[in-house]
Amino acid sequence: MSLPQEWDIPPKLREAIMYSLEAGGKRLRPILVLTAAEAVAQEKKARKQALPVACAVEMIHTYSLIHDDLPAMDNDDYRRGKPTNHKVYGEAMAILAGDGLLTHAFYAVTWAAALGASAETTLAIVSDLAKLAGAPGMVGGQAADILGEQGVTSLEELEYIHLHKTSDLIVFSVLAGARIGGANRQQLDSLQQFARKLGLAFQIQDDILDLIGDEAKLGKPVQSDVEQQKVTYPYLIGMEESLALVERLTQEAKKALADAKLAMPDYLLAIADYLMRRDH
Amino acid sequence: MSLPQEWDIPPKLREAIMYSLEAGGKRLRPILVLTAAEAVAQEKKARKQALPVACAVEMIHTYSLIHDDLPAMDNDDYRRGKPTNHKVYGEAMAILAGDGLLTHAFYAVTWAAALGASAETTLAIVSDLAKLAGAPGMVGGQAADILGEQGVTSLEELEYIHLHKTSDLIVFSVLAGARIGGANRQQLDSLQQFARKLGLAFQIQDDILDLIGDEAKLGKPVQSDVEQQKVTYPYLIGMEESLALVERLTQEAKKALADAKLAMPDYLLAIADYLMRRDH
Numbered sequence: 001m002s003l004p005q006e007w008d009i010p011p012k013l014r015e016a017i018m019y020s021l022e023a024g025g026k027r028l029r030p031i032l033v034l035t036a037a038e039a040v041a042q043e044k045k046a047r048k049q050a051l052p053v054a055c056a057v058e059m060i061h062t063y064s065l066i067h068d069d070l071p072a073m074d075n076d077d078y079r080r081g082k083p084t085n086h087k088v089y090g091e092a093m094a095i096l097a098g099d100g101l102l103t104h105a106f107y108a109v110t111w112a113a114a115l116g117a118s119a120e121t122t123l124a125i126v127s128d129l130a131k132l133a134g135a136p137g138m139v140g141g142q143a144a145d146i147l148g149e150q151g152v153t154s155l156e157e158l159e160y161i162h163l164h165k166t167s168d169l170i171v172f173s174v175l176a177g178a179r180i181g182g183a184n185r186q187q188l189d190s191l192q193q194f195a196r197k198l199g200l201a202f203q204i205q206d207d208i209l210d211l212i213g214d215e216a217k218l219g220k221p222v223q224s225d226v227e228q229q230k231v232t233y234p235y236l237i238g239m240e241e242s243l244a245l246v247e248r249l250t251q252e253a254k255k256a257l258a259d260a261k262l263a264m265p266d267y268l269l270a271i272a273d274y275l276m277r278r279d280h
Numbered sequence: 281m282s283l284p285q286e287w288d289i290p291p292k293l294r295e296a297i298m299y300s301l302e303a304g305g306k307r308l309r310p311i312l313v314l315t316a317a318e319a320v321a322q323e324k325k326a327r328k329q330a331l332p333v334a335c336a337v338e339m340i341h342t343y344s345l346i347h348d349d350l351p352a353m354d355n356d357d358y359r360r361g362k363p364t365n366h367k368v369y370g371e372a373m374a375i376l377a378g379d380g381l382l383t384h385a386f387y388a389v390t391w392a393a394a395l396g397a398s399a400e401t402t403l404a405i406v407s408d409l410a411k412l413a414g415a416p417g418m419v420g421g422q423a424a425d426i427l428g429e430q431g432v433t434s435l436e437e438l439e440y441i442h443l444h445k446t447s448d449l450i451v452f453s454v455l456a457g458a459r460i461g462g463a464n465r466q467q468l469d470s471l472q473q474f475a476r477k478l479g480l481a482f483q484i485q486d487d488i489l490d491l492i493g494d495e496a497k498l499g500k501p502v503q504s505d506v507e508q509q510k511v512t513y514p515y516l517i518g519m520e521e522s523l524a525l526v527e528r529l530t531q532e533a534k535k536a537l538a539d540a541k542l543a544m545p546d547y548l549l550a551i552a553d554y555l556m557r558r559d560h
Contacts (some may be wrong), residue, residue, distance in 0.1 A: 008418035008440075011424035014329075017415060037360045040552065067379060090354035095375065096423045099347060100415035106386050107410035110403055115342035119399035123390055126406050130387035133378035135297060136287035141292035 002055070016089040016097035016102075023080045028070040028275075029061055029173045030054035034189065035267045036177025042263035046181045052111035053125060053176045059108060060133050061169060065099035066094050068142065074228070090227050096189075105129065117180050125176045141165030148231065150273065155236055159200070162233075166206075167199025174198075176270075183260075190260035194253050194268070200249070201249035202275050208242055209233035213279065250276040282335075283384065294378035296369040297384075299340050303360045308482075308555075309453045310334035314472065315547045316457025322543035325396070326461045330542070332391035333405060333456045339388060340413050341449060343381035343429075346374050350423065355506070384407065397460050405456045413451040421445030427493055428511065436515055440511075446478025454478075454548075463540075470540035474533050474548070481529035482555050484522055487512035491519070493559065530556040 002021060003014060037050035063131025069076040069084040070091060076084055086094035109129060113122040131137055148157060172197035178188055210225045211234055225232050233242040253272050257265055282301060309310060317330035336495055347355040349364040356364055366374035386406060393402040411417055421444025428437060454475035458468055490505045491514055505512050513522040533552050537545055 003415055009420050010423045010427055012427055013415055013420060063379075067375055070375065072375060092426045093423065095347055095350065095352060096419055096426070097378075099343075099382065100380055100419040101415035102422075106406055110407040110410065113403055119403050123393055123399050123403055123406070126403070127390040130383050130385075130390065133384035134387060135283055135289045135293055139376055139380040139383060140293060143373065143380075144288045146372045147292055147378070148291055165470050171537055253363045257297075268544060270307050270372060 010031075011095060012089065012114065013096060013100060014073045015174065016085060016093045016197040017100055019088060020066050020085050020097065021059065021101070023062075023082055025061075025080055027058060028271075029057040029169055031134045032195075032268075032271065033057055033172060033177040034076040035271060036174045037181040038177075039262045039264050039268050040178045040183045041183025046177075049112050050119045050177050051107045052115065052179045054173075055186045056108035056129065057169060057173050059101045059105040060129070060138070064104070064133075064138060064142065066098040070094060073142075073146065076224075077137070102133075105133075108165065114278075121179050125179055128151075128172055128175055128229065129180075134170040136170040137164055137172075141168065141233070145184070149229070151230075151240050158231060158233065162200055166203040167196050170199035171195040181201065193256035194260065194272075197249045197253035197256065198272055201246045201253065204242055204246050204249070204277065205268035205275065207234055208239070208246070209278075209280065210226060211239070237246040241244060246276055286373065290374060292369065293380060296365060297380055298374045299337065299368060300346050300365050300377065301361075303342075303362055305360055307338060307340075308551075309337040309449055312453035312475075313337055313451060313457040313546075316454045317461040317494065317549060318457075318461045319544050319546075319548050320458050320461025320467065326457075329392050329397045330457050330460045332387070332388045332395065333460065334386040334453075335386035336409065337449060337453050337456070338441065339381045339385040340409070343378040343385070344413075344418060344449075346378040346381070350374060353422075353426065356504075382413075385413075390430075392460060397548045400415055401459050405459055407454055408452055408459075412448040415450040417452075419443055421449045422447065424481060425510075429509070433511075438513065438516060442480055442483040443476070446483040448474050449477065449481065450479035452477040452501060462524070465541045468550045470536050473536035474540065474552075477529045477533035477536065478555065481526045481533065484529070485524050485558065486515055488519070488522055488526070489558075489560065526556055 003009060003017065018259040027123055034047050037046040052165050065079055066085045068074050071084055077087055078084060085097055089097065097105050106126060110122060112125065113119055141161050144161045145165055148161060173190055174191050175188060179189050183191065196244065207225065210222055213222050215222050233245065250272055254269060257268055283289060283297065288408070313330050313334040316329050317326040345359055346365045349359055357367055358364060364379055369377065389406050389409060390402060392405065393399055413419065421441050424441045425445055427537050428441060436451065438539055451472055454471050455468060457473050463471065490502055493502050493504050513525065531554055534549060537548055
């Protein structure tokens with residue numbers, strides 16, 4: 001589900017797109033799509049139909065990293081242990097590689113229908129993705145982050161940034177998988193709570209690892225938030241309180257997951273526990 | 281069909297998005313969506329269902345202008361007679377405004393279903409848009425254009441750029457309207473030919489106007505292609521041959537339109553004639 005070989009795409013653009021898509025990473029979001037689909041449906045067929053959506057969310061995540069790393073944004077030279085996209089292909093190609101990936105994500109989603117998901121379900125996933133990855137979602141979170149560099153002062157502002165910059169795409173992943181798995185309204189609501197809290201815990205853990213993590217395991221320099229004078233949870237509420245918050249949000253996420261009464265919740269539960277304890 | 285007021289979006293991001301969306305322009309692409317819908321269906325209902333798709337294509341066109349104008353791309357200071365987005369909001373916000381518009385376009389498309397278009401038709405439109413605006417379409421054309429600045433030498437390369445950078449979105453507009461109007465396979469094929477040739481004629485006319493147009497009417501400086509040493513049709517094949525080509529492509533477009541045997545082709549025909557004769 002990358003770019004079809006038969007498509008006539010300028011080779012340099014294709015190369016720039018694939019460079020970042022294949023740069024590795026935890027693949028957390030696609031794993032959440034697949035795991036949520038199976039957790040609801042309890043059958044392998046759902047996993048197969050969810051696969052293009054899993055690819056789509058990784059494309060969105062990857063494009064957001066390419067654009068975030070640009071000189072005009074965070075100006076980062078390394079990502080996942082490799083030079084950032086614009087360092088290799090130049091700024092213009094990096095902007096276009098990001099635009100291409102963002103657009104192709106929606107093409108990938110439509111493939112769920114080709115694999116047997118209903119047109120209605122697939123369209124609901126398109127709508128979710130456009131909202132949660134767009135101006136009221138991830139792009140809004142990134143904008144608030146950039147604007148906030150001129151002085152985030154409140155926990156409320158910081159929560160807005162984290163919820164949208166990070167949680168929204170995690171919420172999308174869980175909801176999209178669940179939709180393909182055939183979740184009912186009540187299950188979707190509970191899973192949305194689960195993913196929202198999981199995403200917030202994930203981002204606070206990211207803030208914590210930037211301060212006390214291992215550079216080699218993270219694949220990026222630590223203390224970069226401090227250098228860039230970014231306001232983070234540890235900065236605003238202290239390290240001890242941040243660690244406790246990750247623990248509390250994870251418990252709340254697990255409670256919401258239990259409320260969803262899924263056929264097979266075990267792997268989602270394991271992911272929540274893993275994320276809380278991760279060191280990279 | 282712009283950004284819903286109740287969505288919690290950072291005000292500066294919303295402002296940057298609306299600044300470019302409301303900057304005017306010919307609105308050719310949305311007009312083509314609406315006109316194609318009515319030409320096929322011959323009823324007002326189709327026009328209403330096509331409206332969100334018309335908005336979507338203008339969002340895509342607008343985001344592409346915002347990103348194209350960036351310093352790392354064409355580095356333009358004026359667009360549609362106003363300072364470009366990054367000149368007003370800075371590069372970071374311009375990148376994000378573009379990303380937000382691109383993403384929101386897909387949200388807008390899903391609204392066609394809320395207005396009564398079938399989920400299958402709406403999903404086909406999502407798929408068309410993702411392909412024709414993405415790496416194998418508009419983004420690919422833009423990449424070829426940027427890469428070509430290091431030396432486009434053949435008419436074939438230039439045609440690739442024009443077909444993808446410009447025609448693809450015009451093809452999308454006509455196909456999307458026709459799909460909503462209920463076009464059959466043969467009609468879609470003929471209309472694709474119509475739009476492809478119309479788009480190519482449109483772009484060659486753009487090249488011509490950049491050389492001999494009126495700056496006030498165009499809302500942007502003329503001779504910018506010459507200054508940027510861009511290879512254009514007049515540069516490659518001469519002015520006289522370029523003018524003849526616009527005329528020939530327009531005739532071929534009109535022939536393809538006739539082949540589509542639409543209920544009400546008159547307005548599409550008028551648009552083809554208007555574009556050939558336009559001075560801005």
